[in-house]
Amino acid sequence: MSTAFDAAEFRKALGAFATGVTIITTKAADGSLIGLTANSFNSVSLNPPLVLWSLAETAASLPVFRAAEHWAVHVLASDQEELSGRFARRGIDKFAGLDIETGVGGVPLLKGCTARFECKNAFQYEGGDHIIFVGQVLNFSRSESAPLVFHGGKYAHATRREAPDAKPRSAALSGSFNEGFLGYLLGRSHFQFFGQIRAQLADQSLSDDDFYLLSTLTLRPLISTSELDAGLAAVLRQPSASRLPALAERGLVAQLAMTAESDVAEYRLTEAGRDTALRLISAAKAVELEILERMGAEDGAILKSLLKRFLGVVDPDASVLWDDPTQVAGKIPGSGWDS
Amino acid sequence: MSTAFDAAEFRKALGAFATGVTIITTKAADGSLIGLTANSFNSVSLNPPLVLWSLAETAASLPVFRAAEHWAVHVLASDQEELSGRFARRGIDKFAGLDIETGVGGVPLLKGCTARFECKNAFQYEGGDHIIFVGQVLNFSRSESAPLVFHGGKYAHATRREAPDAKPRSAALSGSFNEGFLGYLLGRSHFQFFGQIRAQLADQSLSDDDFYLLSTLTLRPLISTSELDAGLAAVLRQPSASRLPALAERGLVAQLAMTAESDVAEYRLTEAGRDTALRLISAAKAVELEILERMGAEDGAILKSLLKRFLGVVDPDASVLWDDPTQVAGKIPGSGWDS
Structure with missing residues (x-):
């Protein structure tokens, strides 16, 4: 003081x-x-x-x-x-x-x-x-x-507090992975949300990894497998190269012919792949809109803003595929998502 | 008005x-x-x-x-x-x-x-x-x-707003899965966080699913595979029964002998399994503490509280393994996580 x-x-x-x-x-x-x-x-x-x-x-x-x-x-x-x-x-x-x-x-x-x-x-x-x-x-x-x-x-922003007498949903177990734990809440929130679009992925015999690959490919016309692996490092269960050939076989992505100068495998979405990706993304956005409506737009906005702050702290230098390359070059080190 | x-x-x-x-x-x-x-x-x-x-x-x-x-x-x-x-x-x-x-x-x-x-x-x-x-x-x-x-x-609670002139980290691509999207932010936050403990899982040749199974088994002395599958429905990539035998072989879990009255497979942690689970959970908690310190305890508390609100909305009736059964029985329908 x-x-x-x-x-x-x-x-x-x-x-x-x-x-x-x-x-x-x-x-x-x-x-x-x-x-x-x-x-x-x-x-x-x-x-x-x-x-x-x-x-x-x-x-x-x-x-x-x-x-x-x-x-x-x-x-x-x-x-x-x-x-x-x-x-x-x-x-x-x-x-x-x-x-x-x-x-x-x-x-x-x-x-x-x-x-x-x-x-x-x-x-x-x-x-x-x-x-x-x-x-x-x-x-x-x-x-x-x-x-x-x-x-x-x-x-x-102001957001209401939990009532002080709000009982925790479970007895706090020492050492356990429960709702007092941010990592648990993030995981559960992500899985509950993602679970809502899994049925549509399953309808098209697509895995979680397939969804992340297809949606990431909507962001740039052409992306190499090493860029995908770096940008989705914590996300993909398997290297992108192990999934992309199957997606290519189904006509959702196409590999750019490798040239003598480069042995990097680069992929783009086909028309059909783009359609599939955008349809899945808009299904996810529809789920999100409904949740935000029930949750309240203001609380949704605060949640987004705090998640950005969280990301800025947990991994400010994460390679982000969808950054404009010129912005990345000029980025102030450590300024994270809030700058 | x-x-x-x-x-x-x-x-x-x-x-x-x-x-x-x-x-x-x-x-x-x-x-x-x-x-x-x-x-x-x-x-x-x-x-x-x-x-x-x-x-x-x-x-x-x-x-x-x-x-x-x-x-x-x-x-x-x-x-x-x-x-x-x-x-x-x-x-x-x-x-x-x-x-x-x-x-x-x-x-x-x-x-x-x-x-x-x-x-x-x-x-x-x-x-x-x-x-x-x-x-x-x-x-x-x-x-x-x-x-x-x-x-x-x-x-x-009050939490500062983003500066109104804060530039989005990427150009908003119409239809894409980007940071304007709560589902994206949740996924990325979860994966970035979880990515920080993956190295320790890999050291012990444990998969993400193994971690979720072991940490869930810390919550109750004995859990059946069907309870695990229900409680971790959106989380597990494969049914629990496909992973538990391998964990049993490694001495981390033990299956309760099935009786004539019941053909349900029930599992418990062994001493070694409990040790492993608690060590992984405390590693995750250490990562979290460091993040919360950098993010600010108040913003961390608000983030937790909003994630609980989100969970209450996205899936208020989700089967929750770690609920005290007596509380579940007395639960007000639809009251969700905030009650």
Whole structure:
């Protein structure tokens, strides 16, 4: 814990308190529309219904809000990060191109927020270099969308925690490979998901390895067996050269004629192979879409983002077949999947 | 979006704004220690450094805070949910057993928070059924721990978002199996992780299937081949009966003599098999610990929790070998992994 008292450190300490992100809007006396991004919002009172937020004394819009009879607070949804950035900028027409509604007192209202409060300016209090605005809520609305979160100076996702009394599904066995273990959960998740498309693979007498080979071959027109083996090192049970001839015999892949200059076996998908691969991939995507719908898009997005972070950590330098070669060359070492 | 104005709905709308969780403490004139959980905290001013929070007019501790010269705000860390619950309760000795420091004005200070602000009572403002307390920060400290978050009436995790300008590692190929795809990320994460213990399996001439069989056999003293096949349905490449005899020959498992009453083949681990399984599992756990350390414990915990949610959705009724049979019997249908 640091205890020195300087402005940058103080800011960081304040940033340790997570908040949502809001956009506050009003209409100036001259009719112009005003809006700004703020995370100093909070609820104050239920009866009467009051909320507050603070604005810097130096803000260009301060006189407008001081004089305003009404203003509105928009609690931003997870997909409104761009809007947050737009209203945090200066010297641009923030409302340009936005689909605006008009609220009490002509205040511009934004759409797609997770909550919205139309307020009457109730109190303005001194707060050091800021003014604290307290508003009485006249109207409000709410949607179920996931919130945009701000923490430590960065945007964040929020996802609900398990209930603290949630019982583990099995007694934790010391030393065992169970659900407290990330490797177990990853394996089980992968196998459960992949299990859902196995029936379709079996229908076409294709193995797991066949699926990985065919789907990887969709990524580049021509790939050598050594590239396949490197890119799918942890994935394939057998070297690609042991499966590709069988796939070639079935007309799904074709081997490029080896030349005198090169003894590397290179393969491409045939028309039929491409069809098969894309049909399997879209079957897998359909399964995924259904799962994401039941799981919630936001949690799905967070899961994806954390898996990328996991991959960046577990094997940042993994040979990745589908990298654009120019990107690989310019890649910052160790920057992983998040860069 | 609902627009009816009733108290419960208004509360819900306010809850759409995510917040951190704080505990505010002070010392009463009679020397007793006071503390309560609040999420109405926010920053106000940098110069002078001011923060605020609100307290209900009806709160028993209101007179104490009104009279207090000093109070402290503790921004709670992700692992302090229990502390949050304790300070939200009434009629208990909230400080019992806690390791307390003493701050300015004798105010009790809690440990392990992600930030802490010692304040001088600066202003008290009217806020409907609440009083807004504005404090001048005299001392503060901060740690890097992940925050406890509150959203929609529930505790939440926060995890940073990818930078909006983060370039995908590969061009998104329409129809391809790439990193925009959860199934791909799960597969790759599993294989990258599992790849790290393959060398040790190979050292002992064990296949992936052998590992899954041996580790599953650690969970119960005796398991039949049909139970193994059902529990590892999506996992095993071959039926368990095709691998177990080889493992028995190597002395890692032993088959229970079949009786006249039952023709089910049941297997158990031998001493040597148990040793082998536990050694492999602890190697896997060591790999995992190292990854979690680099990834951050909080993100690791969120990843685990989302994978459980994923599993609950993808296959809530999956036969799970390691369930306690009594729990299975009493399981609420469809409640999945989160219950």
